[in-house]
Amino acid sequence: MSIIAKNIVKQFGDKVILNDVTVEAPSGALVALLGPSGSGKTTLLRIISGLEVPDQGTVQFHADDITRRSARDRNVGFVFQHYALFRHMTVFENIAFGLRVRKISEAKIRERVHELLELVKLPEMADRYPAKLSGGQKQRIALARAIAPKPAVLLLDEPFGALDANVREELRQWLRRCHDEYHMTSIFVTHDQEEAFEVADKIVVMNKGRVEQEGSPAEVFEHPANAFVMKFLGKVNSFQAVLQDGRVLFGNVEMPVGANQVIQTGNGKADVYVRPHELDLGRTAESGNCLRGKVMHINPAGSIVKVRVLVEDFGLVVNVDISPERHRQLALASGESIFVSPKNAKIFEPDYAI
Secondary structure, three states, X not given: OOEEEEEEEEEEOOXXXXXXXXXXXXXXXXXXXEOOOOOOHHHHHHHHXXXXXXXXXXXXXXXXXXXXXXXXXXXXXXXXXXXXXXXXXXXXXXHHHHHHHOOOOHHHHHHHHHHHHHHOOOHHHOOOOHHHOOHHHHHHHHHHHHHOOOOOEEEEEOOOOOOOHHHHHHHHHHHHHHHHHHOOEEEEEEOOHHHHHHHOOEEEEEEOOEEEEEEOHHHHHHOOOOHHHHHHOXXXXXXXXXXXXXXXXXXXXXXXXXXXXXXXXXXXXXEEEEOHHHEEEEOOOOOOOOEEEEEEEXXXXXXXXXXXXXXXXXXXXXXXXXXXXXXXXXXXXXXXEEEEEEOOEEEEOOOOOO
């Protein structure tokens, strides 16, 4: 079941929430709508589900125009951020709810509910009420309830946003396994880049009611379409560089922009972005293409060591990620002088003054 939301426009009063948005979810894919608050991603999801109607544009399920069809007639499973479980019903009855509405036989209901309780690894919870469940358990039950009627499409609105980090990570992995097992076309809304990159087959980056970029996780991370996408997908260091006859200079340092990046000839200014892991640290200025700085702070926790460096000549603080091995080799300490070398950079050019 492929999904196409085409040329969608939606306003609330004078405020344009979606401005000519087109998004496609291929059959069987798990697509993430990723963007900051207010980008329009939840409104788009509600339009796809039938909970909202677009002012302009169409929604198609497998080439069938369902724009004016009710949510009940779309065969969609919907999972909300805050679970929306029925408090007066047991876990069993919550999962069975959509099956009872469809007049499924009692024997098949019991079979399906127990199958899903095994899937979400909560078979012992059937007779409990939602108030007795943890947040992670509630969200698993909400997911089980959504897929119980075997919907053609699964839609999830910030499904893990209310959970702590460890539970979110566990449920992300579970969602991916569940999706692979049932092969439903799924769209989920998130503002968490790590969540989108870990789970999704395709990412749609949204901002201010528009689609900024779409593609595989690798495509949007390695080849951001513009400065917004670059900055939104993880931490970056920003440098205002000078263009001189095809070279990109920050002070005396030449920024190593990729060969596929177009640099306008002539002189001017450009914003250059370097991710923390694309900077290196050294005790000496061996390469010659480096900035002198002073170590401000070192955070050795985790699989990478985060180092904050003040480049005093420019009054600029840069963040550098290095491996624990490199950290031990350098034996860094706060207050020490250090040299920062860029290994890769991306350029997004503003208007030029030639």
